[in-house]
Structure formats: C-alpha cells, structure tokens
Amino acid sequence: MRDVAIIGIGMTRFGELWEMSLRDIAVEAALKCLDDAGTEHIDSVTIGCMSSGLFNQQEHLASLVTDYLGRRNTPAVRVESACASGGMAVRSAFMEVASGISDYAIAIGVEKMTDVDGNLATKALATAADGDYEAFHGINFPGLYALLANAHMEKYGTTREQLAEVAVKNHRNGALNPHSQFPREITTDTVLKSAMIADPLRLFDCSPITDGAAAVLITTVEEARKIGKHPLVVISGIGTATDTIALYQRKDILKMDAVQMAGKRALQMAGKTIHDVDFAEVHDCFTIAEIMVLEALGIVEPGQGGPATQNGHTALNGKFPVNPSGGLKSKGHPVGATGVAQICEAALQLRGQADKRQINNARTALTQNMGGSGGSCVIHILEAK
Amino acid sequence: MEVAKHWRETPERYRLEAGKCSKCNTIVFPQRIICPECGNRKFTTQSLSGKGKLVSFTIIRIAPGGFEDLAPYAVGIVELEEGVNILTQITDCNPEDLKTGDPLVAKFRRINEDGKTGMIYYAYKFVPDAGL
Numbered sequence: 001m002r003d004v005a006i007i008g009i010g011m012t013r014f015g016e017l018w019e020m021s022l023r024d025i026a027v028e029a030a031l032k033c034l035d036d037a038g039t040e041h042i043d044s045v046t047i048g049c050m051s052s053g054l055f056n057q058q059e060h061l062a063s064l065v066t067d068y069l070g071r072r073n074t075p076a077v078r079v080e081s082a083c084a085s086g087g088m089a090v091r092s093a094f095m096e097v098a099s100g101i102s103d104y105a106i107a108i109g110v111e112k113m114t115d116v117d118g119n120l121a122t123k124a125l126a127t128a129a130d131g132d133y134e135a136f137h138g139i140n141f142p143g144l145y146a147l148l149a150n151a152h153m154e155k156y157g158t159t160r161e162q163l164a165e166v167a168v169k170n171h172r173n174g175a176l177n178p179h180s181q182f183p184r185e186i187t188t189d190t191v192l193k194s195a196m197i198a199d200p201l202r203l204f205d206c207s208p209i210t211d212g213a214a215a216v217l218i219t220t221v222e223e224a225r226k227i228g229k230h231p232l233v234v235i236s237g238i239g240t241a242t243d244t245i246a247l248y249q250r251k252d253i254l255k256m257d258a259v260q261m262a263g264k265r266a267l268q269m270a271g272k273t274i275h276d277v278d279f280a281e282v283h284d285c286f287t288i289a290e291i292m293v294l295e296a297l298g299i300v301e302p303g304q305g306g307p308a309t310q311n312g313h314t315a316l317n318g319k320f321p322v323n324p325s326g327g328l329k330s331k332g333h334p335v336g337a338t339g340v341a342q343i344c345e346a347a348l349q350l351r352g353q354a355d356k357r358q359i360n361n362a363r364t365a366l367t368q369n370m371g372g373s374g375g376s377c378v379i380h381i382l383e384a385k
Numbered sequence: 386m387e388v389a390k391h392w393r394e395t396p397e398r399y400r401l402e403a404g405k406c407s408k409c410n411t412i413v414f415p416q417r418i419i420c421p422e423c424g425n426r427k428f429t430t431q432s433l434s435g436k437g438k439l440v441s442f443t444i445i446r447i448a449p450g451g452f453e454d455l456a457p458y459a460v461g462i463v464e465l466e467e468g469v470n471i472l473t474q475i476t477d478c479n480p481e482d483l484k485t486g487d488p489l490v491a492k493f494r495r496i497n498e499d500g501k502t503g504m505i506y507y508a509y510k511f512v513p514d515a516g517l
C-alpha cells in the first residue's frame with residue numbers, strides 16, 4: 001500500500017444556498033480544492049452523498065458532477081452510508097491512491113437539502129433509520145437520539161445543562177469559522193429555552209438542515225512532496241465499522257460499538273493511541289452524540305462526556321479540543337458533505353491555517369463521521385509531517 | 386407495490402411473531418434469514434408474549450410527516466419477557482407519567498394511514514400493564 005497525503009481542500013459556505021444547485025455547490029467545492037492544491041490533475045472522482053434522490057430528485061451524481069466539473073470520461077463513483085457518506089468517500093479516494101489505481105483522487109461530499117421543505121427533509125433523513133421497524137412507528141432522528149440521551153442521563157447522571165454545553169462550546173468555535181451556517185455564540189439559556197423536539201432534546205440540541213459541499217484531493221506522499229506547497233498532511237490511519245441499523249436491537253444502546261471499533265482500527269493503523277491525538281472533529285448531529293462519541297473513542301471514560309464538556313476539557317483552549325470548526329451544530333450538517341468537511345478542518349488545523357480558531361501545536365488529528373444512530377462509522381487519523 | 390411492502394410484515398406487526406434460532410435459541414425481531422449470533426440459517430417461529438418493561442423512551446413533540454395529529458406521543462424501547470427488544474409507541478397513558486422500568490403490554494392499534502382513502506397501517510402499540 002502506498003502512503004497517502006491530502007494536497008488540496010475546498011469547501012463552499014454552509015447554509016441555505018438557494019441561489020445554487022446541487023451540481024453548482026459540488027463543483028465549487030471541487031474547484032476550490034484544486035486551486036488550493038495547485039494542480040488540475042484528477043485520475044478519479046468519488047462523490048459522497050446521502051440522498052440526492054429524495055432531496056433533489058437526482059441520482060447518478062458520478063456522471064453529473066464529473067461532467068460539470070469539466071472531467072467527462074474520468075472514472076467516477078458515488079458512495080453512500082447515510083450521514084457517513086462523506087467520510088466513506090474520502091476512504092474510497094484513499095484506497096484509489098493507496099492501491100495504485102489512481103495517482104490523484106478527489107473526494108467530493110455534497111448535500112443540497114433545502115430544495116425540499118423541512119418536513120420532506122426530515123423524512124429523507126429518516127431513511128437512515130430502519131424504515132419498517134423504527135420510522136414506521138413515528139420515530140425520527142431527534143427521537144432516536146433522545147432515547148440515548150434519556151438512557152445516558154439515567155445511567156450516568158448526565159445533566160440537561162451538560163448537553164447544552166456541547167452546543168454552547170460548538171457555537172463558540174463556529175463563530176470563528178467563516179464557512180459556518182450559524183456563526184454565532186449562544187448561551188446555555190438559549191438551548192434550555194428553545195422548543196422541545198423530543199424530550200429531553202430541544203431545537204438547539206439538534207444540528208440544522210444545510211446545503212453545502214466539501215472536497216479533498218488525495219495523492220501519494222511522494223507526489224505531494226514534489227508539489228510541496230503546504231506542510232504535508234498525511235492520512236496515516238483509517239477505520240470503519242458497522243452496527244445494527246436499528247437502535248433497539250443493540251445489546252447496550254449506550255455502547256457505540258461502530259465508533260469504538262472504527263476508532264481502534266484507525267489508531268492501530270496509524271500506530272497511535274488516543275493519547276497521541278491533539279484534537280478531533282466528531283459527529284455532533286445531536287449534543288448527546290458528541291458526549292457519547294467522546295466516551296466511545298476513549299477521549300474520556302464512560303459517563304464522563306458531560307462533565308468533560310462542562311469543565312472545558314473539549315473547548316478550543318482545553319486539553320483535548322473537539323470540533324474546532326463548530327461541528328455539525330454550528331457549522332451546519334449537509335449530510336454527505338460533513339465527513340469531508342471534517343477532514344478539511346483537520347487539514348487546515350494541521351497546516352496551521354485555521355486563523356482565529358487555530359489550535360497550538362496541532363500535529364495529529366482524528367475525524368469521526370457516523371451514519372444514522374451509529375449504524376456505520378468512519379474515522380481518519382491525519383498527521384502533519 | 387406499496388400494499389405488498391406492508392402486507393409482508395403482517396406476522397411481526399399483527400401477531401408479534403419473532404424468529405428463534407434453532408441452534409443457539411437467539412430470538413430475533415423482526416425475523417431474519419441468518420442468525421446474527423451464530424450464523425445458523427434455521428429458525429422456528431416464536432410468538433412473543435407482548436409483555437415487557439420500558440428501557441428508554443422519549444416524547445415526540447415535533448412529529449414526522451403523517452404523525453403530526455398524534456403529537457405529543459411517547460415512543461420507547463421495550464424489553465420483552467423473552468429477552469428481545471422492540472421499538473414501539475406507548476399509548477393510553479399520559480406520556481409525562483412514564484418511567485423507565487414500567488411494565489407494558491402490547492395492543493393492536495392503528496399506526497398511520499395514507500390520507501382519507503389510502504391504506505391504513507396497523508401494528509402493535511404498548512400500553513401500561515395494569516397486571517389484570
């Protein structure tokens with residue numbers, strides 16, 4: 001297997017991009033990525049997208065996006081793993097290069113969610129759950145994560161305020177990110193007084209509906225050294241895992257097995273432990289998700305996700321910064337783009353180009369992207385070399 | 386065809402039928418072709434008692450499409466006597482009064498419908514078990 005580096009990153013602004021279409025945002029992110037890399041070389045395209053069929057009545061993105069990127073005849077494929085589609089697309093691009101099939105592979109994550117109304121968008125997202133045995137019974141993703149929040153609060157004594165602190169922290173970071181959908185600080189009170197969606201989760205516990213795209217260009221370390229434009233960012237570990245699609249079928253709903261196993265595999269491949277990691281971008285689709293992911297990855301002990309957030313352990317200036325980008329909560333969550341955007345943020349931090357939200361001496365990053373209620377997970381370890 | 390999509394779930398939804406692995410006795414709901422525990426492909430049908438206790442629940446305030454008129458309503462995970470879990474609505478109670486560990490029992494109820502003239506979907510919902 002060849003060693004692999006990221007030589008280009010690009011993102012659209014995240015938000016309600018009414019003036020732009022699905023193909024427009026995918027192409028914009030890809031072009032920014034190529035400009036950043038300083039090369040036009042692409043041997044293959046991988047698109048990560050969850051549900052353009054339901055959001056935009058458009059499938060066949062491999063052809064659509066590659067054509068509008070001006071790359072007719074280039075090999076292209078789309079991968080889907082619900083909200084983990086983006087991270088899985090980067091993994092596919094990594095495998096293209098590591099295997100020697102491509103020298104330059106671009107991964108483009110995209111989701112254009114505001115072409116339908118909120119109700120239809122929620123319905124599209126619900127297809128990431130078990131359709132016949134979860135969604136059929138009138139539960140949606142806020143509801144599924146609420147089941148986790150209630151169980152976590154009962155078992156570990158996690159408080160309602162601790163959940164809120166995840167959102168407050170991520171908005172504080174997101175306020176420093178020019179790509180954020182909601183670049184504004186909020187208070188604990190904002191969260192606690194927002195509308196109840198599914199007890200105990202309120203509106204400000206939930207990530208928003210977002211349009212956006214992100215892209216990364218991947219090549220071999222050898223090629224990247226030749227270009228030599230930035231501090232070199234290598235992908236030293238990748239781990240993926242799956243779990244039951246239905247939350248109710250897990251032996252212990254509070255154990256996110258897919259996250260734990262994907263993390264273990266990625267760290268093992270990189271020859272590292274979690275203590276070697278300087279910061280993480282994690283999948284905070286709901287506040288409780290970030291708390292549970294911290295525990296599953298071993299960043300904190302089981303049950304300590306809430307207190308760790310409250311005492312500033314995961315803040316931008318804390319011992320282990322989590323979601324310096326603002327996370328899904330503040331930056332926005334265009335589902336297929338999210339996993340790629342996490343890697344863009346990690347690369348930016350490792351290059352030392354994250355401006356006001358720059359983490360000091362960031363050398364090793366972990367990005368964690370998951371589908372549904374944890375039915376799939378992909379984790380990348382990135383290092384500055 | 387939409388009718389077939391729901392009709393084929395009838396054993397689970399109307400009669401609470403699960404599969405029991407003929408090798409390791411694991412019970413799966415819904416039924417499966419291969420046992421997730423031991424890989425065996427032979428199952429017998431196991432009718433579930435419909436009695437269990439509440440593992441975790443939530444009250445849906447902003448409901449997904451088709452369920453708006455029902456909100457607020459409770460949805461939870463119930464662990465049945467047979468040791469298998471099920472996700473279900475919990476009804477015939479004030480959702481605010483529910484507590485983890487509450488005994489519940491399955492009833493046959495209407496879940497949803499396709500407008501005024503479309504299909505009506507039936508399945509189990511759970512209610513507090515008064516022990517009668």
Ligand SMILES: [Zn+2]
Pocket residue numbers: 406407408409410411420421422423424425
């Ligand atoms: Zn078995």
